[in-house]
Amino acid sequence: MTVAEYSITVRQAVAEDAEQWDQYVAGAEAGTFCHRFGWSRVLHKAFGHRPRFLLALSQERIVGVLPLAEVNSRLFGRTLCSLPFCVYGGILADSPEAEAALRDAACELARNSRVGSMEFRVTRQTSSDWPSKDLYYTFRKVLEADHDVNLKAIPNRQRAMIRKGISAGLSSEETVDHKRLYRVYSESVRNLGTPVFSARYLKLLQDEFGEDCRILMITDGGDDVAGVMSFYFRGEVLPYYGGSTAAARTIKGCNHFMYWELMRRSVDEGVMGFDFGRSKMGTGPFSFKKNWGFEPQQLPYEYFLLNRDDVPNLSPANPKYRLLINTWQRLPLPLANRIGPLIAGSLG
Numbered sequence: 001m002t003v004a005e006y007s008i009t010v011r012q013a014v015a016e017d018a019e020q021w022d023q024y025v026a027g028a029e030a031g032t033f034c035h036r037f038g039w040s041r042v043l044h045k046a047f048g049h050r051p052r053f054l055l056a057l058s059q060e061r062i063v064g065v066l067p068l069a070e071v072n073s074r075l076f077g078r079t080l081c082s083l084p085f086c087v088y089g090g091i092l093a094d095s096p097e098a099e100a101a102l103r104d105a106a107c108e109l110a111r112n113s114r115v116g117s118m119e120f121r122v123t124r125q126t127s128s129d130w131p132s133k134d135l136y137y138t139f140r141k142v143l144e145a146d147h148d149v150n151l152k153a154i155p156n157r158q159r160a161m162i163r164k165g166i167s168a169g170l171s172s173e174e175t176v177d178h179k180r181l182y183r184v185y186s187e188s189v190r191n192l193g194t195p196v197f198s199a200r201y202l203k204l205l206q207d208e209f210g211e212d213c214r215i216l217m218i219t220d221g222g223d224d225v226a227g228v229m230s231f232y233f234r235g236e237v238l239p240y241y242g243g244s245t246a247a248a249r250t251i252k253g254c255n256h257f258m259y260w261e262l263m264r265r266s267v268d269e270g271v272m273g274f275d276f277g278r279s280k281m282g283t284g285p286f287s288f289k290k291n292w293g294f295e296p297q298q299l300p301y302e303y304f305l306l307n308r309d310d311v312p313n314l315s316p317a318n319p320k321y322r323l324l325i326n327t328w329q330r331l332p333l334p335l336a337n338r339i340g341p342l343i344a345g346s347l348g
Contacts (some may be wrong), residue, residue: 008063008098010105013037013053021055024062025092026234030123033233034086035067038208043069046201049084054105056098064093066102070113080110080118087138087278090122090302103128107304117311118304130302133311137286139276139294140236143267150263158256158292165257171219172261178202181215181227181241186333188243193329195343202229202241216265218244218258220251226258236273237266259292 013021018037025031040051049069056064067083082089093099110118120130123138143150151159175181182199189196205213212233218226228242239262248254263274276294279285290296303311331339 008056008058008101010054010056010101013040013055013065017053017055020062021053021065024065028065028092031092031234032088032123033212033231033238034083034088034121035065035092036209036233037067039067039083039086040069042201042204042208043084046197046204047084048072052080052109054102054109056093056102058098063095064091064098064102066091066106068106068109068118070115078113078115080106080113080115082106082118082120086121087136087299088121088123090120090126096127099126110304110306114307116305116307118306120302120304121299122302123299125300126302128302130304131311132300132302134298134300135280136278136299136301137281137296138278138299139289139292139296141274141294143263143272143274145267145272147264147267150267151260153293155291155293161253161256162260163253165251165253165260168220168251168253168257170225170251170254170257172258172265173217173219174265175215175217176206178206178215178229180217180224181229184217184224184227184245185241185243187245190331190333191246191329193326195339205229216258216262218248218254218261220247220254223247225251226254228258228262230262232271234273235271236275237262237271238275238277240277255288 021037025035025037028035037053040053043049044051049071052068052070054066054068055062056066067086067089068080069082069084070078070080071084072078082091091099091102093102106118120126144153151162154162179199182202186196186199206215209231213229213231215227215229217224224245225248226242226244228239231238231240239259242255242258244255244258259276266272266274276289276292278299279289281296286296305311
């Protein structure tokens, strides 16, 4: 008898479901690090977002999951998202029936919660008729076991920048000191005009995900000039929160060296998948990743609209935020780091 022949029920997940939830995600073809149950705890502790993780069950067996969180922002209103602060999300299900049950339950939850919209950060087109937007792309590929082969697969110009970083005498080292990364990352995002979250958020990620959440720092003469926090899932590494200091801009190839070192170290550990993460089409990071020889893959995020007629656009490329971005870039770093966490929770 198939799953479709049994009745499917949907309920909100509780803490006791965590182990079975993660087992299901680990075995799901489209499962990602962003689907893990730990995000429900991290998002609540760090930003106060209310977890609304949904389970689809048939004969008391999990046949689908949907990680959701409710975001209540004074700036942007109330929304449901799968999942804030994550690049991926949406429904994982064993069957169309389980997927439909989860989608229907999420829509009912959105109506009852009186949110303006609900966003699914899906990695592939679904059968829904919800509106989507062509904005984000991801970059993923499988690496080879031979470092020389991986280096030669990178186009000449980017490969030359990696070699310049090596020649500059840069070093890489893993650390558990999240404050080292925060100092670098917070300066980097301030320079981009984006409010930064608190350092506590990075520590919560470390505490929740353990060895699957690691920090690599790049040093120049013992000084931190760049760093990245990466997530590990099913043989793939996802560099997630990365940045560099103003000093790094005087070192040719610093950022190139950082990502090459992450690739090299990952391959040495047998982690062959590399996910460069999402970027907005037409931006510098988009071009940077594509120029490494990675093919962009569209992320067709979907939106269920309730109290609004258009798809939300919180992108920094939105002209309405240009003045705010320009102002933020001029803030002293200590002030930006003090104010940023009050705003950043709404920008995930």
